[in-house]
Amino acid sequence: MSLMDTKPLLGRVEEVGGFVDLNAYEAGQGYGAARKALTSMSPEAIINLVKDSNLRGRGGAGFPTGLKWSFVPQGDAAGEGAKYLVCNADEMEPGTFKDRFLLENNPHVLIEGMIIGAYAIQAEKAYIFLRGEYHQPYRRLVEALADATTRGFLGQGIFGTDFNLDLRIHSSAGRYICGEETALLNALEGKRAQPRTKPPFPPASGAWGRPTIVNNVETFCNVPGIVRNGVEWYQGLGLTEDAGTKIYGISGRVNRPGLWELPIGTPIRELVERHAGGMREGFELKGILPGGASTDFLVEEHFDLAMDYGTIQAAGSRMGTGTMILMDNSICPVDMSRNLQHFFAQESCGFCTPCREGLPWIEALLLDIEEGRGQEGDLEVLDRNAQFIGAPGNTFCLHATGAIEPLQSALKYFREDFDEHIRTGKCPYHGRRL
């Protein structure tokens, strides 16, 4: 058994000890799945396979990938013009560093997944929408695309079939909202990245008004393994009802921060204790943001839960990107909340009022509380705003709802900390920060 059978995304990186170039990738069964798909499977068969595999989007929302692909009109129903396949490599969610690692170390598994996806929805144009600050991933992708083109895996008549694929990189000019898939499409079209009204959803009308699929980097990277080894193998990888592996990451004051490809459903405590080596001496774990900045805090009572979509949702949060941020006992929850709201306020696209006006206002109130200017009633004001701006939402897109998730949960789990700031007129952590 090779590492590829248990770690289809990063096994080869481990075997090679870093960057997997085309030769190394091919030596580890690379591009075999794309060849198999294009030469022996119909687009429908691939879509059904991905549906049956139970692969869910790894970009945060967890939407079933095969189902999304099945919404793309095929044949005459698609009308005149191109269809598009887009990889969302905008990764700007604070605390998230998995896509960069994949792009830098295993670009070919992404390209292979995109070739299969493009064939499945019969798109002959594809883009990797890449964060502007991701210079090293850009260099690696440029090299990988050139190598794959030279070997005939991209371009005209791939694997001797009549399928063509033009795959390009679009470097983003920066803004978190570009990661929202309809805003991303506006950015791809050269416009301001404001989210679009849905419906129509991108599979019906996306880039330049044409059927478009947008998936996360990690999502595409799951596809070659599914085609190579089948549905049963893929489902067997997961520990719970979700299928496959997940790239989990941990940042914060642990002994070995990092990321690991593990069976989906690995419990939180195992990630922290075993993989990240536990908390650093002198620090206690107080709370976690399980899947990036826009997910609700979880606390001690949740640490034995499995990191999968359903379990974390049932606990009131989201698995999100699966990269967890750890808050230890030296960090002030009020100040950390201020830091988070600063991000969301700054990155609001400005289109709708509750988000554009509400988030800066919340940030300012948190700063007041942190600096000892809080007043009785402030927490109730924060509660009310969280309710007004948060889910199900009065805002045009999920940016604002995402902003409220860490705030509402901080107000719930760390209420005593907020209260103490207001009661005593100062931050109890001030001076205790190490």
Added chain:
Amino acid sequence: MSAAELVHVLSGEEIAEIEAEIAHLPDRESAAIDALMIVQKHRGWVSDTSLRAIARLLGMSSDALDSIATFYNLIFRQPVGRHVVMVCDSVSCYVMGADGLGKAIEEHLGIAFGGTTDDDRFTLLPIVCLGACDKAPTMMIDDELIENVTAERLGEIFGRFE
């Protein structure tokens, strides 16, 4: 500057690169962001004159193009120093001490965030999560990602950039 003169603002190389982008897009305006980034790559920033010249090349109004340019935070509408220093202020870096580091960097360079050193060597800006949160705190100088930054390392790090 007249419309005819505007044509000569952009270099042949810039125009060739922009046209290469347009060639694979459905229309010229779709290249707006690419064009701004190309010009910035050559000049460090996008001046009003450059902006008007790009708008003309793409066949769109300069107001429309400016509203795009100002939306994106990696498009600079003001001159910047020879090196752009971007310090991550997002949550993982915050947890690992980014606030203190930011102050140390301001002191080291003698400028506040948003500023440029008198010798035009460095422009200092905050940036959101650089995707290296397991190696926090982080920063980026030009196109180089720098991980596990500490105040002690600042002299060595900045010394590498003339």
